[in-house]
Amino acid sequence: MISCDDELRRWPTDEAQARAVQDRLRPHVRLDEAGPEPGFEGTVVGVDVAYDDERDVVAAAAVALDARTRAVVDRATAVGQVSFPYVPGLLAFREIPTVLDALGRLARTPDLVVCDGYGLAHPRRFGLASHLGVLTGLPTIGVAKNPFTFRYAPPGPERGATSPLLDGTEEVGRALRTQTGVKPVFVSVGHRTGLDRACAHTLHLAAEYRLPETTRAADALCRRALADA
DNA sequence: GCGACAG
């Protein structure tokens, strides 16, 4: 078992340390659980972060939706100082401290967390969603807007179509068409979830727009929190 | 060395 508090206390200050942390925590990712089944009774929480580099301020939001109806049932925000620069592959170190703060302000523990970014689809198989999952112990998935460094063949034009997201020949995630005729999103497993259910949840959450409601709600809220900070 | 590169 890893201690979230200890990890935060020993937050890396340079890239080499950060990569070492990823290599140390990666074995704690659990890939043997299917995760919450689609339509489960509980909450899906979306998290997102906004920055003001001028003021060195970061604002995070966590929005809890009813997993079945997608109705917002709770929301929380947190504001902090930027703890790491943006480096491709090390995004988690920039976002996680403030996200954890916001998650801790929710009234109840999430049953599933949807992150803006990747989980296993990562150069060292330990993206933001996996990192957040290992620190919290919660089931997590990553939904990204861009394919990062990975390759994919365009999925079919219909909503629900998928194609493998590939690192060489390894499927690290899936391109998922959430709306007919619209650019796909890129789904990967974070922690304690399988790829099939990760895609099913994403599709259910993206009933109306390209991005899941969790992401849209968290994005709007963290922007507002940043403006008010 | 050069380009690519989640947010």
Next chain:
DNA sequence: ATCTTGTCGC
């Protein structure tokens, strides 16, 4: 991520 105008459309 963020900087940014107008514009097309429901």
